[in-house]
Amino acid sequence: MDGLAGGSGSGLGWLPGREGPAVVGDSAEIPVGWGDVAGTAPAQADRLSDNTNSAPHRLTRPDYATGTSSSPRGKSAGVGAACRFRVSAPSTPQDRLAYRPSGPLHVQDGCPWATDRWTCVSDCPHRPRRLTGPRRIRYRAPPSPSSSPCPGAPTVARQGFVSSITRQSEDFPAWYNDVVLKAELASYSPVRGCMIIRPYGYSVWESMRDELDRHIKRTGHQNVYFPLFVPRSLLEKEAEHVEGFDPQVAWVTHAGGKELDEWLAIRPTSEALIAEVVKDWIQSYRDLPLLMNLWNNVVRWELRTRLFLRTAEFLWQEAHTFHATEAEAAAEVATGLEAYRAVSEDWLAIPVVRGVKSRAETFPGAVYSQAIEAMMRDRKALQAGTSHMLGQNFARSAGIEFLDRDNQRKAPYGTSWGFSTRMVGATIMAHGDDSGLVLPPNVAPQQLVIVPIFRSEDDRAAVDAAIDGLEPLLRDVTTASGPLRYTVDWREESPGFKYNHWELRGVPLRLEIGPRDVAAGQAVLVRRLDRAKESLPMSALGEQLPLRLAAYQAELFRRALDFRADNTHHVDTYDEFKRVLEEKGGFLMAPWCGDAGCEKQINTDTGATTRVVPFDSPDEAGYCLVDGRPSERRVLFARAY
Ligand SMILES: [Zn+2]
Numbered sequence: 001m002d003g004l005a006g007g008s009g010s011g012l013g014w015l016p017g018r019e020g021p022a023v024v025g026d027s028a029e030i031p032v033g034w035g036d037v038a039g040t041a042p043a044q045a046d047r048l049s050d051n052t053n054s055a056p057h058r059l060t061r062p063d064y065a066t067g068t069s070s071s072p073r074g075k076s077a078g079v080g081a082a083c084r085f086r087v088s089a090p091s092t093p094q095d096r097l098a099y100r101p102s103g104p105l106h107v108q109d110g111c112p113w114a115t116d117r118w119t120c121v122s123d124c125p126h127r128p129r130r131l132t133g134p135r136r137i138r139y140r141a142p143p144s145p146s147s148s149p150c151p152g153a154p155t156v157a158r159q160g161f162v163s164s165i166t167r168q169s170e171d172f173p174a175w176y177n178d179v180v181l182k183a184e185l186a187s188y189s190p191v192r193g194c195m196i197i198r199p200y201g202y203s204v205w206e207s208m209r210d211e212l213d214r215h216i217k218r219t220g221h222q223n224v225y226f227p228l229f230v231p232r233s234l235l236e237k238e239a240e241h242v243e244g245f246d247p248q249v250a251w252v253t254h255a256g257g258k259e260l261d262e263w264l265a266i267r268p269t270s271e272a273l274i275a276e277v278v279k280d281w282i283q284s285y286r287d288l289p290l291l292m293n294l295w296n297n298v299v300r301w302e303l304r305t306r307l308f309l310r311t312a313e314f315l316w317q318e319a320h321t322f323h324a325t326e327a328e329a330a331a332e333v334a335t336g337l338e339a340y341r342a343v344s345e346d347w348l349a350i351p352v353v354r355g356v357k358s359r360a361e362t363f364p365g366a367v368y369s370q371a372i373e374a375m376m377r378d379r380k381a382l383q384a385g386t387s388h389m390l391g392q393n394f395a396r397s398a399g400i401e402f403l404d405r406d407n408q409r410k411a412p413y414g415t416s417w418g419f420s421t422r423m424v425g426a427t428i429m430a431h432g433d434d435s436g437l438v439l440p441p442n443v444a445p446q447q448l449v450i451v452p453i454f455r456s457e458d459d460r461a462a463v464d465a466a467i468d469g470l471e472p473l474l475r476d477v478t479t480a481s482g483p484l485r486y487t488v489d490w491r492e493e494s495p496g497f498k499y500n501h502w503e504l505r506g507v508p509l510r511l512e513i514g515p516r517d518v519a520a521g522q523a524v525l526v527r528r529l530d531r532a533k534e535s536l537p538m539s540a541l542g543e544q545l546p547l548r549l550a551a552y553q554a555e556l557f558r559r560a561l562d563f564r565a566d567n568t569h570h571v572d573t574y575d576e577f578k579r580v581l582e583e584k585g586g587f588l589m590a591p592w593c594g595d596a597g598c599e600k601q602i603n604t605d606t607g608a609t610t611r612v613v614p615f616d617s618p619d620e621a622g623y624c625l626v627d628g629r630p631s632e633r634r635v636l637f638a639r640a641y
Pocket residue numbers: 592593594595598624625626627628629
């Protein structure tokens with residue numbers, strides 16, 4: 001390797017002809033900005049080399065997120081435009097492409113190979129020499145760490161080779177939409193407000209659905225199915241319930257070519273229908289508890305919709321239970337909430353705050369509602385699951401009675417709890433970064449992607465044989481979420497293109513195998529979260545992969561927990577509340593008297609709502625933010641999805 005290439009192995013670690021293994025933990029030495037370069041380079045370098053035999057000076061640059069090709073940036077500027085990063089012809093031997101970082105975020109006008117971070121010096125229109133023959137690729141050494149703009153900056157790459165999604169820090173909603181669409185999780189449908197869940201997104205949903213289903217069954221519930229339509233008279237039986245849903249209900253008024261005698265609601269939820277039906281099932285205390293769960297779709301006509309987060313139709317689970325006593329029903333509400341906590345924290349690595357909803361936020365018709373609240377990367381809250389104590393309201397209005405042990409006829413106590421495809425949105429927003437999705441290994445459709453690296457046919461054969469040899473071992477690997485889910489990416493694309501493809505989709509681990517690795521009996525494992533690399537003997541992968549995935553899962557949870565802690569603030573006055581919410585956002589723990597008027601005032605003034613009164617919020621005498629009346633404990637406020 002010559003002078004241009006000298007320096008850190010990290011810039012070269014991906015190269016097929018790299019000299020020795022990538023340095024373990026080398027990313028820790030990469031300052032912000034340079035980490036990008038290490039990641040950006042392969043895509044372009046390979047793209048260049050792929051085109052060696054065609055038209056070397058008319059190369060196209062792949063759109064790394066969509067896989068399509070686009071014109072090189074700045075192509076139209078043409079020869080003669082100012083070239084800030086021009087260097088003289090390489091001092092190294094013939095036919096060499098030289099790259100160098102283009103400095104902090106400069107776009108190189110006039111250079112067809114310029115990107116946000118790279119300038120292709122040799123393909124620059126100013127370059128006098130014509131390139132012929134086979135090419136080799138060299139990278140300049142990274143700038144010294146001391147030139148990093150912020151010495152304390154994290155070493156995690158700020159931006160990888162995903163160049164076509166909006167940066168999370170610049171525009172969170174646009175970033176979210178980009179990730180959902182470009183990672184092919186979901187797309188818009190011909191019906192406004194509804195979504196099409198694509199295979200990758202559906203796979204993420206299936207994983208959390210199946211895990212929750214295991215919890216539901218483990219705690220004694222049975223799955224059932226009820227119809228999509230609810231007769232109007234039934235929905236209107238419980239006055240408060242129908243009032244809460246009325247504007248959102250979609251009605252079927254015509255069917256079979258004529259107007260219906262009674263309109264049918266497309267279920268916004270199934271309480272009313274279930275209460276009506278189960279009165280025949282519940283006659284005696286022996287019929288209780290009745291523990292049912294439904295996996296279905298519901299429709300709530302939303303005016304402002306966002307994929308996964310708020311759609312007119314969504315998939316969910318709704319549990320409905322009936323109990324002889326209030327205490328049993330209260331325990332059931334807690335059981336539902338615990339199932340949600342377990343799925344959120346242990347499966348999705350999203351820490352949650354458990355608590356009780358305020359009266360205004362309580363489910364229509366319920367006595368009280370409990371919920372779990374999670375913090376997203378933009379510091380806003382998302383309600384990740386709710387569990388409702390329905391008391392005897394629904395049973396009474398439906399006329400359900402049972403004969404109790406004391407020979408008295410009584411109305412049973414009901415509960416309901418729901419968890420929806422909204423949690424796919426939560427998973428995206430709780431972990432994602434500038435490069436796209438970051439998926440917890442438990443829920444990732446693919447936990448590992450193997451990227452073969454080769455140039456010649458001989459190399460390809462060697463790498464192919466090595467991967468063949470590895471596969472029996474990989475098939476035996478068991479992870480916390482079942483057999484290892486992995487794929488080998490043999491597509492006719494450059495390694496960089498593949499890295500980008502799988503990074504955008506949040507695959508936790510990448511295994512790079514090139515001819516030198518094969519010779520050394522090892523492979524390079526790269527983590528999606530921080531792009532940390534390590535070389536592992538191939539024979540150790542069977543043992544190490546489950547450990548690495550478990551550690552990754554734990555680290556994601558810890559990272560989210562730290563993020564939440566850093567962005568949770570205790571405030572005591574309304575002025576402080578407004579200032580902190582505006583300047584920092586996040587979760588605000590503040591005293592509130594419990595009055596709905598004060599709650600509404602805060603919402604009108606600031607956009608924040610009470611999320612929950614956390615179970616673990618200690619007794620603490622204080623004074624309400626708005627009217628100064630006594631408050632017994634702090635309540636969690638936040639702007640929310
Ligand atoms: Zn108050």
